Amino acid sequence: MRQVLACVFGVLLFTTLSTTSHAKTEQVGGIYDISIAGFTVGRGTLSLVLQGSAYSAKVGMEPAGIGTLFSTGKGGAEATGWLRGSRVLPSRYTMASTAANRDFFVNLRQGSGHIRKAEVIPQFKPSKTRIKMTNRHKRNAVDPLSAAVIPVNSRSKVLDKxxxxxxxxxxxxxTRFDVELEYKTTKTVSGRGYEGAVVVCKVKWTPVAGHRPERKNVKMLAAARDMEAWFAPVGSSSRVLIPYRISIPTSTGQLLIQAERLDMVSSLNTASKTNN
Structure with a gap:
């Protein structure tokens, strides 16, 4: 879960895009509060740039609140790829983080919805109980950051069930795991840089490979039925949603990741240019 959380939220850094068409650009910058059992333990920021059918995202996370007293964990990740209807087709993903005085690094090359090449540090230690990872598990799979970008087929469906x-x-x-979403309700939120409707989904987490089934946290997450993800639409014309709030049970209390501020900017590119 540490890898997943570090990949979903983090340091706000806009990527460089070279634009050569009249496509509209949507940019989102977000700051998120991360708390456990009501106590702030971290802060993350999210950057997403949509240029036509292409996307580029960067995230990171660092301790905040009481988290600065006992945690040295911090990290960031970035991903790029393409949107095809309601599908996300990533092209690359990198993640680097430090936790408990250990460094973690992931470099994925992706194409056609599959993981083509993976570089990971450190490697898992051998274990007889770990579910073996095979090439089959890397087909029809996406990285954690790209999975947080939720496209729909049309703007009219952006707040649909x-x-x-x-x-x-x-x-x-x-690890390879499935996150299955199921519609719960639609809410109206305000006061955090976004005012409007959000779609609330129930979340079911299922381990697939790379896990050790006997581990307590694996059993707890697989059995959890109170996980939620709230999604807010990007801008006024985009057909893409991003996380507004995520709630996950842990052994020390409910983990809550919620937008503290969202800033959305739209612009129309009328000439070839480079944005930094």
Whole structure:
């Protein structure tokens, strides 16, 4: 879960895009509060740039609140790829983080919805109980950051129940798992840089490979039925949603990741240019 959380939220850095068409650009910058049992333990920021059918995202996370007293964990990740209808087709993903005085690194090359090449540090230690990872598990899979970008087929569907009608097959470099979404309700939120409707999905987590089934946290997450993800639409014309709030049970209390501020900017590119 440490890898997943570090990949979903983090340091706000806009990537460089070279634009050569009249496509519209949507940019989102977000700051997220991360708390456990009501106590702030971290802060993350999210950057997403949509240029036509292409996307580029960067994230990171660092301790905050009482988290600065006992945690030295921090990290960041970035991903790029393409949107095809309601599908995300990543091209590359990198993640680097430090936790408990250990460094973690992932470099994925992806294509046609599959993991083509993976470089991971450190490697898991051998274990007789670990579910073996095979090439089959890397087909029809996406990285954790790209999985947080939720496209729909049309703008008219951006707040529809169908937003939650999907199963996300995620590969983080160490493990392969499924995140299945199911519609719960639609809410109206305000006061955090975004005012409007959000789609609330129930979340079911299923381990697929790379896990050790006997581990307590694996059993707890697989059995959890109170996980939720809230999604907010990007801008006024985009057909893409991003996480507004995520709630996950842990052994020390409910982990809550919630937007503290969201800033959305739209612009129309009328000439070839480079944005930094």
């Amino acid at each position: 169908s937003v939650c009608d999907r199963k996300l097959p995620i590969y983080d470099g160490w």
